[in-house]
Amino acid sequence: MTTDGVARDVRIEFVRRTHDSATLAFALGHTSQMRASLASQGEIAATVETADEEAIGRLLLAGLPSDAVFEATIEWDSGSVTRPFRTLPAPEGDEMWSFVVLADPHVAHQTRHRQGRLLVEARAVLRETIREVNGLQPDFVLMPGDLTNRGTTEEYGILQDLLADLACPYLAVAGDHDVKPPRGRELFQERIGPLNWVEDHEGFVIVGCDTSARQLGRSGKDWIKNHLPKKDQLLLLVSHRQLIPDDYIVDHDKAAEDHPSIRSLIKSIPTPTLILVGHKNVPARANLGHAVQLNAPQLVQYPCGYLLVRGFRNGVYVTFQPMFSEVLNEFSRWTANTSGPERMEGTYRARGTMEHWNNVYFGELHD
Numbered sequence: 001m002t003t004d005g006v007a008r009d010v011r012i013e014f015v016r017r018t019h020d021s022a023t024l025a026f027a028l029g030h031t032s033q034m035r036a037s038l039a040s041q042g043e044i045a046a047t048v049e050t051a052d053e054e055a056i057g058r059l060l061l062a063g064l065p066s067d068a069v070f071e072a073t074i075e076w077d078s079g080s081v082t083r084p085f086r087t088l089p090a091p092e093g094d095e096m097w098s099f100v101v102l103a104d105p106h107v108a109h110q111t112r113h114r115q116g117r118l119l120v121e122a123r124a125v126l127r128e129t130i131r132e133v134n135g136l137q138p139d140f141v142l143m144p145g146d147l148t149n150r151g152t153t154e155e156y157g158i159l160q161d162l163l164a165d166l167a168c169p170y171l172a173v174a175g176d177h178d179v180k181p182p183r184g185r186e187l188f189q190e191r192i193g194p195l196n197w198v199e200d201h202e203g204f205v206i207v208g209c210d211t212s213a214r215q216l217g218r219s220g221k222d223w224i225k226n227h228l229p230k231k232d233q234l235l236l237l238v239s240h241r242q243l244i245p246d247d248y249i250v251d252h253d254k255a256a257e258d259h260p261s262i263r264s265l266i267k268s269i270p271t272p273t274l275i276l277v278g279h280k281n282v283p284a285r286a287n288l289g290h291a292v293q294l295n296a297p298q299l300v301q302y303p304c305g306y307l308l309v310r311g312f313r314n315g316v317y318v319t320f321q322p323m324f325s326e327v328l329n330e331f332s333r334w335t336a337n338t339s340g341p342e343r344m345e346g347t348y349r350a351r352g353t354m355e356h357w358n359n360v361y362f363g364e365l366h367d
Contacts, residue, residue: 116336144278145175145240151184204234
């Protein structure tokens with residue numbers, strides 16, 4: 001049993017929230033009808049249930065009041081659990097811009113899984129995700145590294161064919177898997193683009209930072225310094241490794257090795273700065289000065305999904321978009337739990353999803 005009385009083989013978790021909805025994911029180990037009710041101030045605000053008995057799936061609670069606190073009661077044939085929940089504040093004004101963060105898709109040319117990573121299904125997952133992203137119509141897509149699994153010619157060819165179906169521009173930095181010898185680094189620059197880059201967008205500046213060689217380096221720090229935006233603009237930094245080590249992820253190689261000097265640079269930046277990183281795809285956040293750093297989810301390792309980021313007058317709305325298949329997501333969790341290392345275990349990997357991947361950052365923005 002877990003601390004809330006739920007059997008260890010049962011997973012009940014809110015994975016997505018907005019100002020007017022919530023998505024609940026479940027995996028029971030057996031089939032049952034599922035029912036979820038949200039109560040606010042003693043009154044039932046919403047109730048939803050599965051049409052049939054299911055073992056794995058999701059429930060959507062829609063039409064909720066914004067910025068409201070709820071007590072969620074989830075029931076199935078052999079148990080129930082109560083969880084607190086809060087919707088986000090309502091967005092103010094029209095959406096000014098939006099983009100998607102697709103981290104670590106690990107497009108692979110192989111036929112085995114590894115510690116919960118869905119390498120066999122990786123190309124199918126990216127193909128279906130691109131179809132889904134096209135329906136969202138973002139301004140662009142950001143990819144914080146590990147686009148491929150081994151950085152081979154075959155994998156880059158598969159990746160290019162898949163990315164050709166994106167209906168919007170994409171910007172990517174290299175991850176450690178992308179630059180593997182003998183030709184990974186060269187292939188990334190030939191097939192994807194430069195290792196460091198900058199793009200101006202209305203209202204903000206995006207700076208791609210190469211940390212695929214474990215460090216940002218002096219040239220990388222100068223690259224950031226030389227491309228800082230105007231004071232009233234948002235700065236987006238995209239890196240594979242963390243630029244600011246967080247307090248949650250336990251892996252020793254989570255951050256760039258020269259992070260002490262990077263920390264001084266980040267702390268000195270006077271504008272709101274959103275740092276988006278991959279590599280360790282756990283819902284973790286680090287704050288420093290005017291900067292917020294988010295580790296982005298991975299498409300092919302639990303919790304599988306991507307981020308939708310939208311700008312409104314009252315802040316930057318970050319929303320976790322769970323992958324299209326809860327069955328695949330659960331398979332990834334199950335295989336990670338049986339792989340051995342505690343850092344791969346599902347409970348560790350998903351903690352903080354609601355707080356960090358479903359939130360509003362930076363307060364008021366300029367139109």
